[in-house]
Amino acid sequence: VSTASSSKRMEDVRIKFEFCGERRILMFGRPVQFEEVQQKVKTFFGQQLDLHYMNNELSIPLRNQDDLDKAIDLLDRSSNMKSIKIMLLTQEQSNAS
Amino acid sequence: MLLLVLNNLCSMESEGIVIRIKTPVGDMDSSVDSPSHLNFSDLLAAIKDVMPEATVTAFEYEDEVGDRITVRSDEELKAMLSYYCNTVMEQRINGLLPEPLQIFPRAGKTPG
Numbered sequence: 001v002s003t004a005s006s007s008k009r010m011e012d013v014r015i016k017f018e019f020c021g022e023r024r025i026l027m028f029g030r031p032v033q034f035e036e037v038q039q040k041v042k043t044f045f046g047q048q049l050d051l052h053y054m055n056n057e058l059s060i061p062l063r064n065q066d067d068l069d070k071a072i073d074l075l076d077r078s079s080n081m082k083s084i085k086i087m088l089l090t091q092e093q094s095n096a097s
Numbered sequence: 098m099l100l101l102v103l104n105n106l107c108s109m110e111s112e113g114i115v116i117r118i119k120t121p122v123g124d125m126d127s128s129v130d131s132p133s134h135l136n137f138s139d140l141l142a143a144i145k146d147v148m149p150e151a152t153v154t155a156f157e158y159e160d161e162v163g164d165r166i167t168v169r170s171d172e173e174l175k176a177m178l179s180y181y182c183n184t185v186m187e188q189r190i191n192g193l194l195p196e197p198l199q200i201f202p203r204a205g206k207t208p209g
Contacts, residue, residue: 014176016164023166025176044170082161082180 009076014083018054019045025083032072034065041088049088059087061094114181116140117197118147121204126197132178137171144202151204158200167203 012027015037026040042048051062053071062068071084113130125147129135144153157165158177161184168174177198185195 012179014180016160016166023164024169024173025160025166025180026172027176027179 013072013075016083016085017041017045017088018085019049019088032068034062034068037068045088047090050091050094052087052089052094054085054087062086114178114185114195115197116143117199118144119199119201120148132182135174135178137168137174140174140200144200148202148204151202153202153204155203156200157203158198165201168200 009030012029013032014025014027016023016025024044026044028037028040037051038048041051053060053062053067055074060067062071075081075084113128114132116127116129118125118127127143140156141153144156155167155169157167158181160166160180166173166177168177181198188195
């Protein structure tokens with residue numbers, strides 16, 4: 001177990017949101033609440049958007065606290081990942097993909 | 098120039114930071130004595146001093162993987178400074194001279 005990953009667990013969680021080709025980073029205090037993330041997205045992007053966790057080529061919809069916890073767990077275990085990447089899609093876009 | 102006092106945001110630092118505003122006509126360094134007291138509108142005002150002819154409402158910076166991140170609010174500014182302070186600490190640990198924080202103003206159309 002590296003000291004890097006244990007100290008990471010104390011830090012705020014950085015979430016990198018991508019919407020319409022623009023990337024924005026927000027920090028969330030632990031424990032990160034799913035509702036809080038949804039609310040922030042609504043405030044910052046002006047509408048309710050679906051969250052999709054991005055990891056390399058993989059995209060997984062984040063639908064609840066459990067999904068979010070798993071994404072944060074992956075961040076904490078990774079030694080080189082410094083933020084969680086979330087793609088924001090409108091409901092029409094989500095259904096199309 | 099923004100002159101303020103430093104506190105816990107950059108806990109390992111005591112001497113402020115330098116923000117390098119990248120513009121199409123060249124770079125402009127602006128020193129910030131207290132990153133923790135810097136707010137978004139201060140920084141936009143500093144950009145406006147450098148680029149008086151442009152309408153700037155946001156700026157970008159590059160994160161650790163080289164992605165351009167847009168900043169449009171105090172909260173995002175805070176995330177940028179926290180990222181930058183971590184980078185500076187890492188550079189110091191590795192015996193490197195800290196690089197200035199580079200920001201790229203997002204210029205709108207130049208009127209006239």
